[in-house]
Amino acid sequence: xxxxxxxxxxxxxxxxxxxxxxxxxxxxxxxxxxxxxxxxxxxxxxxxxxxxxxxxxxxxxxxxxxxxxxxxxxxxxxxxxxxxxxxxxxxxxxxxxxxxxxxxxxxxxxxxxxxxxxxxxxxxxxxxxxxxxxxxxxxxxxxxxxxxxxxxxxxxxxxxxxxxxxxxxxxxxxxxxxxxxxxxxxxxxxxxxxxxxxxxxxxxxxxxxxxxxxxxxxxxxxxxxxxxxxxxxxxxxxxxxxxxxxxxxxxxxxxxxxxxxxxxxxxxxxxxxxxxxxxxxxxxxxxxxxxxxxxxxxxxxxxxxxxxxxxxxxxxxxxxxxxxxx
Amino acid sequence: xxxxxxxxxxxxxxxxxxxxxxxxxxxxxxxxxxxxxxxxxxxxxxxxxxxxxxxxxxxxxxxxxxxxxxxxxxxxxxxxxxxxxxxxxxxxxxxxxxxxxxxxxxxxxxxxxxxxxxxxxxxxxxxxxxxxxxxxxxxxxxxxxxxxxxxxxxxxxxxxxxxxxxxxxxxxxxxxxxxxxxxxxxxxxxxxxxxxxxxxxxxxxxxxxxxxxxxxxxxxxxxxxxxxxxxxxxxxxxxxxxxxxxxxxxxxxxxxxxxxxxxxxxxxxxxxxxxxxxxxxxxxxxxxxx
Amino acid sequence: xxxxxxxxxxxxxxxxxxxxxxxxxxxxxxxxxxxxxxxxxxxxxxxxxxxxxxxxxxxxxxxxxxxxxxxxxxxxxxxxxxxxxxxxxxxxxxxxxxxxxxxxxxxxxxxxxxxxxxxxxxxxxxxxxxxxxxxxxxxxxxxxxxxxxxxxxxxxxxxxxxxxxxxxxxxxxxxxxxxxxxxxxxxxxxxxxxxxxxxxxxxxxxxxxxxxxxxxxxxxxxxxxxxxxxxxxxxxxxxxxxxxxxxxxxxxxxxxxxxxxxxxxxxxxxxxxxxxxxxxxxxxxxxxxxxxxxxxxxxxxxxxxxxxxxxxxxxxxxxxxxxxxx
Numbered sequence: 001x002x003x004x005x006x007x008x009x010x011x012x013x014x015x016x017x018x019x020x021x022x023x024x025x026x027x028x029x030x031x032x033x034x035x036x037x038x039x040x041x042x043x044x045x046x047x048x049x050x051x052x053x054x055x056x057x058x059x060x061x062x063x064x065x066x067x068x069x070x071x072x073x074x075x076x077x078x079x080x081x082x083x084x085x086x087x088x089x090x091x092x093x094x095x096x097x098x099x100x101x102x103x104x105x106x107x108x109x110x111x112x113x114x115x116x117x118x119x120x121x122x123x124x125x126x127x128x129x130x131x132x133x134x135x136x137x138x139x140x141x142x143x144x145x146x147x148x149x150x151x152x153x154x155x156x157x158x159x160x161x162x163x164x165x166x167x168x169x170x171x172x173x174x175x176x177x178x179x180x181x182x183x184x185x186x187x188x189x190x191x192x193x194x195x196x197x198x199x200x201x202x203x204x205x206x207x208x209x210x211x212x213x214x215x216x217x218x219x220x221x222x223x224x225x226x227x228x229x230x231x232x233x234x235x236x237x238x239x240x241x242x243x244x245x246x247x248x249x250x251x252x253x254x255x256x257x258x259x260x261x262x263x264x265x266x267x268x269x270x271x272x273x274x275x276x277x278x279x280x281x282x283x284x285x286x287x288x289x290x291x292x293x294x295x296x297x298x299x300x301x302x303x304x305x306x307x308x309x310x311x312x313x314x315x316x317x318x319x320x321x322x323x324x325x326x
Numbered sequence: 327x328x329x330x331x332x333x334x335x336x337x338x339x340x341x342x343x344x345x346x347x348x349x350x351x352x353x354x355x356x357x358x359x360x361x362x363x364x365x366x367x368x369x370x371x372x373x374x375x376x377x378x379x380x381x382x383x384x385x386x387x388x389x390x391x392x393x394x395x396x397x398x399x400x401x402x403x404x405x406x407x408x409x410x411x412x413x414x415x416x417x418x419x420x421x422x423x424x425x426x427x428x429x430x431x432x433x434x435x436x437x438x439x440x441x442x443x444x445x446x447x448x449x450x451x452x453x454x455x456x457x458x459x460x461x462x463x464x465x466x467x468x469x470x471x472x473x474x475x476x477x478x479x480x481x482x483x484x485x486x487x488x489x490x491x492x493x494x495x496x497x498x499x500x501x502x503x504x505x506x507x508x509x510x511x512x513x514x515x516x517x518x519x520x521x522x523x524x525x526x527x528x529x530x531x532x533x534x535x536x537x538x539x540x541x542x543x544x545x546x547x548x549x550x551x552x553x554x555x556x557x558x559x560x561x562x563x564x565x566x567x568x569x570x571x572x573x574x575x576x577x578x579x580x581x582x583x584x585x586x587x588x589x590x591x592x593x594x595x596x597x598x599x600x601x602x603x604x605x606x607x608x609x610x611x612x613x614x615x616x
Numbered sequence: 617x618x619x620x621x622x623x624x625x626x627x628x629x630x631x632x633x634x635x636x637x638x639x640x641x642x643x644x645x646x647x648x649x650x651x652x653x654x655x656x657x658x659x660x661x662x663x664x665x666x667x668x669x670x671x672x673x674x675x676x677x678x679x680x681x682x683x684x685x686x687x688x689x690x691x692x693x694x695x696x697x698x699x700x701x702x703x704x705x706x707x708x709x710x711x712x713x714x715x716x717x718x719x720x721x722x723x724x725x726x727x728x729x730x731x732x733x734x735x736x737x738x739x740x741x742x743x744x745x746x747x748x749x750x751x752x753x754x755x756x757x758x759x760x761x762x763x764x765x766x767x768x769x770x771x772x773x774x775x776x777x778x779x780x781x782x783x784x785x786x787x788x789x790x791x792x793x794x795x796x797x798x799x800x801x802x803x804x805x806x807x808x809x810x811x812x813x814x815x816x817x818x819x820x821x822x823x824x825x826x827x828x829x830x831x832x833x834x835x836x837x838x839x840x841x842x843x844x845x846x847x848x849x850x851x852x853x854x855x856x857x858x859x860x861x862x863x864x865x866x867x868x869x870x871x872x873x874x875x876x877x878x879x880x881x882x883x884x885x886x887x888x889x890x891x892x893x894x895x896x897x898x899x900x901x902x903x904x905x906x907x908x909x910x911x912x913x914x915x916x917x918x919x920x921x922x923x924x925x926x927x928x929x930x931x932x933x934x935x936x937x938x939x940x941x942x
Binding site for chain 1: 745
């Protein structure tokens with residue numbers, strides 16, 4: 001049922017003065033074929049978490065504890081964090097692909113779109129002939145709505161939306177089980193954004209991959225996700241079905257996020273509903289990191305760290321978080 | 327760390343040039359019977375063919391080499407600041423003309439031009455050599471400063487100063503110039519290195535004043551005195567080494583300033599197993615995707 | 617191709633500037649340049665040489681403008697005047713005899729230095745934090761070493777002390793110039809130390825320049841994505857990171873050419889290599905101004921041509937410059 005199981009994952013940034021905990025004890029499951037939304041403000045650790053799972057962290061970031069287990073359909077499983085260099089190369093893109101935030105920066109500017117699909121196929125499918133690879137590249141581009149002859153185009157010759165589609169086509173090249181999408185639509189205007197969201201849903205129906213969809217835009221997640229996880233200061237503070245989160249958020253932070261968004265997707269996040277600023281990771285407040293900004297904070301919130309018990313990490317109402325808002 | 331080593335080297339040579347001759351006292355041109363002697367207690371760095379003490383020459387030579395280097399870098403930097411800031415601030419046709427002029431001097435090979443200019447000089451004193459070197463050495467700084475001025479010009483405080491009706495030259499020299507001081511400093515230091523090298527080359531060709539002792543003229547006499555064929559390594563090694571060390575010191579200070587401005591260039595010791603992938607990107611997160 | 621046309625225009629302008637500088641320099645100096653020279657040479661000159669010099673400088677009773685036009689006309693016919701040192705040989709002949717040696721030596725050495733230095737810079741950025749960092753201080757030191765001092769040191773060690781390589785001339789006295797293996801071997805043998813000098817002295821700039829750009833490039837998203845695609849390290853390093861990092865380096869390489877040529881002039885002199893550097897020294901020693909100025913002009917033009925070749929390489933390597941303006 002699960003395709004990825006993240007357990008107690010922690011990521012530190014090692015700096016001169018010590019370690020900053022960018023991700024702390026995160027446990028999450030990704031179910032086969034679902035779209036899991038990962039939301040939070042800048043600095044909440046959502047991208048760091050994604051990069052950790054994809055093994056893309058670079059110094060000074062380092063995984064300090066935890067495990068990431070990948071389960072194949074045939075029941076066999078793999079500890080992603082324990083993969084050696086060769087196994088990791090084979091695992092990458094074939095099982096787990098990534099779509100980066102800005103396709104302008106994520107596509108190699110001196111190489112054609114077709115060539116950037118081709119080199120994935122060449123390395124992972126050594127048996128494929130040159131013609132087959134070219135055919136596959138054309139097919140993938142067409143599938144995301146780019147005409148086949150554009151495979152000879154360089155990234156700068158495509159519009160922003162087209163570039164993002166091309167990045168998705170590259171991600172689909174090997175039919176991966178998991179695609180991590182890190183703010184894939186943030187840089188695009190609203191209309192193009194909507195088109196691409198529809199495209200992602202349609203492709204998911206067709207190919208059955210699971211998606212980890214990262215964004216700071218909670219209202220966007222409501223539209224596309226099956227389930228949602230909310231992160232704050234490196235921890236998951238609430239998980240649940242998209243509908244449940246929308247109608248009855250349990251964590252005060254989630255509630256704040258929901259209230260703070262204008263209905264239209266603005267390009268910048270403005271958390272009018274939550275007072276204060278995101279915490280400084282170098283000196284987190286004790287207890288629940290959110291308590292200084294929380295309107296419902298109790299005395300014990302500043303001393304006791306709430307565990308993610310069930311669906312929410314909040315001390316209110318005996319650990320059940322907010323009562324049904326309705 | 328780098329910057330400390332660099333400053334250490336520079337302080338050492340500055341002291342040598344300022345206080346060295348007073349301490350040594352001897353005449354660098356004084357000859358003696360002891361020609362072509364290797365390093366010894368009497369002559370720490372040995373002697374030349376005519377028995378001149380090499381250490382004394384190195385110490386006195388530092389005055390000329392550093393003097394020419396600093397003097398011509400000052401002239402070149404003043405010119406670079408004027409051209410770069412005026413072009414970058416005013417833009418338009420003024421900028422076009424100044425940019426083309428800068429680029430022309432950037433592309434033209436400096437040393438051959440210096441040689442031709444020096445060839446025509448009626449007297450080749452320290453000052454005139456410094457001017458000739460400065461003529462060919464200002465373009466790089468002007469280019470860098472122009473680019474920086476372009477970006478500073480758009481900042482709020484400059485806009486505010488312009489809006490409040492301050493004169494162009496006031497804005498350039500009192501608003502923009504102070505912000506660019508680190509850039510001017512790095513460009514100045516780099517120009518000093520280039521000027522020291524140019525002076526050495528010119529002296530080595532016999533095109534500078536050969537009656538004053540400089541590191542370049544020491545190499546000229548070493549080459550013409552067949553120091554190599556005689557095996558007198560102590561004659562030609564020290565002057566070149568001093569030039570390279572000063573250059574290293576200036577470069578280290580410059581890299582230090584650059585690294586403060588661009589943290590990615592820092593050399594980071596990777597604690598975890600250093601896979602190439604891991605070692606390659608240090609502050610990817612500086613872009614703060616999260 | 618607008619990019620190339622613009623560059624070409626700039627080089628023509630620069631060539632004109634060099635030519636005009638050549639015309640102005642003697643005139644900006646106080647007094648009649650020829651009289652000045654005659655005085656300096658203590659009357660030790662053939663009257664025919666004085667006349668030739670006048671013509672070379674284009675000095676006549678005509679106005680400055682007419683002199684300039686005449687001077688340009690002479691240049692257009694390749695007439696650079698007669699050399700004083702080799703009177704009555706034409707300066708153009710002296711240059712034609714020596715230029716091939718310089719082009720061969722400096723061209724090959726610069727190419728080697730560029731290729732090796734760039735490769736080293738790439739590796740040093742890639743393997744940051746390993747023993748390769750130890751090259752940095754050495755490169756910093758070499759970056760400020762005078763070419764002719766390196767030449768002296770090499771002559772001392774490999775020429776005089778070990779006697780492995782010849783230390784002067786371009787080929788052995790005992791071989792006849794011609795298209796023979798023996799001659800070619802002798803030329804290579806004699807070029808070894810001068811070439812090593814230029815390579816060693818100019819490489820540090822390439823190493824440092826490439827390393828710094830490469831380090832920045834390694835932080836780009838397209839490099840992270842290439843890694844996520846499961847490509848081999850070699851491919852990520854060269855086809856993605858280095859391929860992009862090389863672009864700004866071509867520009868700085870082209871700009872450093874003037875410096876390399878200046879250093880090479882001094883290197884030739886140490887090795888009595890019969891190129892234009894040694895000719896320049898002869899011109900300097902004999903106050904042979906027509907020769908000096910002719911050589912300055914030719915070196916300038918050669919550097920401009922090399923710059924244009926670098927621009928061509930840039931256009932080939934960067935698809936963005938090939939975009940026709942729309």
